[in-house]
Amino acid sequence: MNSQPNLPVPKPAARSEPAFVPNPLRLVAAPYLAKNQRRSRFLWIGDATQPVTEIEITPNLSSRYQIPRAADLPVVTPFRLKILHFNDLHGRIAHLAPEGNIPVFSRLVFRYHQQQRKYADNPQAGVLLLSAGDDMVGTPFDALVSEGNHPYDLYQALGVDAAALGNHDLDLGTHALAKMIQRSGAFPVLSANLMPPAQLKKCVYPAALLDVKGVRVGIIGLTTSAQMKGSDARNLTFVDPVRVVKNLLPVLRPYCHVLIVLSHLGYDLHSTSATVEGYGDRQLAAQLPRGAVDLIIGGHTHHILNETCLDQGNIVNGIPIVQAGTLGRFLGEVTITLRDQQQPATVTNAKLSVTADLPVDQAFEQIQITPIVASLHQKLNQPLGIVANHPDLETDAVLNDFASHESAFANFITAGMVAQARKKGYAVDFALTDAAVVRTGLPTDNLVYGDWFAVMPHADTLRLFQLTGEQLWALLQDNARRANRCGEPHLERGFVQFSGQIRYQIRLGENRAAARATEIFVQGIPLKEQLAQTFTFVTHSFIRQAACHWERQFQQQYPAIALFDLDQQPSKDTEILLREALISHIKIDGGVTKAGGVVRDGRLQIDDI
Ligand SMILES: [Zn+2]
Structure with a gap:
């Protein structure tokens, strides 16, 4: 009979609670946008790729933002928030046709200004303008980027409220991107699932908080890890977007009347127009708690969604998903209604405007776009x-x-x-x-x-x-x-x-x-x-x-x-x-x-x- 050697009995491991690792997100005031648009705007700074434990409010914020919960902020209801959105512009601010330059971006500007004017004196309605990423690279306008001419400058001039970081925005390398964002000053670029390398730490933020006539709108940015072509972009680390949104939800939600994901993940994993990795917007919505965010504004796959009204098929797990094609051909328009503060905000309408059918904002076209198109023509004709x-x-x-x-x-x-x-x-x-x-x-x-x-x-x-x-x-x-x-x-x-x-x-x-x-x-x-x-x-x-x-x-x-x-x-x-x-x-x-x-x-x- 074989005798078993006496093996030492392993001691049971001491049961310990997981150590509490504080990971606060800091809420800081962002500079004002364009002069005519003194909307209060804040950025959340910190690491959303780990569970967020609390919100730290910088002491210089006004007393209004010392109040921790949106529910305690009186808002005049019903309130209609009109969100204009575009995605995958790829720098195409105008269409260079053989018969001449056809304005694109100035038509989006017209619609935005028109909506702003319409609601200017109405305390129960406001307008936001958002981009879901891939703002540059892919059209002849790239030829001007090395001379410091890029869409973020225009967004800043116009007062675009925020953009998600797209994969192509990283094509020229993180240093070049950092330079572009810094040049544009106050324009916020968001990506919560990117572990930003040192040079992007002070330019790309997980989320923003906008104040539209007292209504607080939280915006979380997400970026696909797919199709990272550019130089060091391939070495960036992107964290599971579902995990990141779940890290943010418990701490951001109490601050927001409306919470939006501004996503450059792509519409669906099965899309063929662009590579979608891990999760598309549909998969993201399905994995979040039901109705956890009020809206996903998407990009990357160039989908033309909800052309005339919100398609029920684009509501996943109680979360509506919108996307507005590519190259500025459409402008997405979503209305979110806040009936009263006891009820969640609801997307009550979504549609696309065909850009070519919109009038041109002549002042913006002449002051901002014409000089750029002229220098592009000059560059393209350079022998x-x-x-x-x-x-x-x-x-x-x-x-x-x-x-x-x-x-x-x-x-x-x-x-x-x-x-x-x-x-x-x-x-x-x-x-x-x-x-x-x-x-x-x-x-x-x-x-x-x-x-x-x-x-x-x-x-x-x-x-x-x-x-x-x-x-x-x-x-x-x-x-x-x-x-x-x-x-x-x-x-x-x-x-x-x-x-x-x-x-x-x-x-x-x-x-x-x-x-x-x-x-x-x-x-x-x-x-x-x-x-x-x-x-x-x-x-x-x-x-x-x-x-x-x-x-x-x-x-x-x-x-x-x-x-x-x-x-x-x-x-x-x-x-x-x-x-x-x-x-x-x-x-x-x-x-x-x-x-x-x-x-x-x-x-x-x-x-x-
Ligand atoms: Zn993309």
Whole structure:
């Protein structure tokens, strides 16, 4: 019989209450908005990603805000709160049509001013104007951002009450965003589920509290973690939005007659217009206590909701959800009615106004918009030089053959990336790019800024990677599998083109699994002799991101072959815009020229035998 050794009996762990960790949110007064709009406005500062334990009121707030509960504040009821909202403007403050500039933002301004005038002397009604995020990036107006021209300035001038932080608002990097918000002074940008890095701590807040004629309106901002393209934005931490709203509810609710979530999460997890991660607004509403907030104003997925009236299908768990399309085509209008203070606020109406049908606020158009559009036209018409005569620069070649063979256009782009990265002090060995960064070809004669913007409308920034020679070998083998094969359509497969420092051959073989990269040379030396060496290369932030769909299909077809995942490699982001870096390169040689790199030099040979 085996004797069991006497094991020491573990002592039961001492039962202890979880330690109380104080995490107050501080309520501070925000500066006034535009001069004509002395609405009291407050910001909640602190960490909403942890349970919030109390509200701390800064002593300099007026006695009115020393009263902790909204219920004790007398409000003249019934009160109608009119909320105008837009989302995903992407900087499109005007539509640049061939026949001239068609006003967009000034029409929203007209409606806002009209509503303000209508309710100005009515103590039982007030107006708010909110943006649900993605205020910038994605239209030619991006060309002006580097000169300090961006929508937040206009919002500040107009008196937009708050905006949620959208994923594209981070495309240009957190430093650039911080600068834009600071320049706009009092304009509040909200995101409660972002753990803000140091540079955003004093610019992005979890929530705001607005006082509209004595009615307190709480606004919680939320940001999707999806589609973070820009430089350091990918390294940001976003916390589960349901948890964050639940952290805030018990402490904010008593302060608010009306509580709104201003969300850039996207409408629904199953949306196809943009990637929604974790929760869409529908899933968020379903997870909150019933009716916990009075309204979710959404964005990100460009949904056109409640065109004529509040659709019952957009009320989830007692919480109405609204969203107003994209690019300023619609202005959302919601009415919230406060019948008396004993009853919760109710959304009594929601609809969309078609922006094109609204009159233009001529004063705003002339003073604020016209100068911006004029400088945009000037910028877009800025001559950049000549265009070399090469078939690879034509739109037809760009759209069909970018991944079929060596491309003189890709060679120009990678040469420019190497030169500009080195000029900025980054010791790079080579560059790579993919077709997703190039949207069209070039004109056949002279090049203006607008032509180059059409080629690269995305806000990619330069990104640096390090690979060992062995990893580079794996990357090249992987690349061979992504090349266009005879008779197949050009899909976005993430095929990368290299700068001239890399020369190799691709043998396509009988199928993608059999494709091989061979005869690989780096700086004229066989890669085989440099497998232990570390190489630094420069690429751009959105590299291979458009290839996810094809990658999933490939993995299903060839589960034994691991694709090379660039995102898993150590990388460093810069805030250098690819488009602007290449414009600097273009200017050096007076255009897109052979001297700048428009040449096929046999660095890549694809052999389909
Ligand atoms: Zn978005």
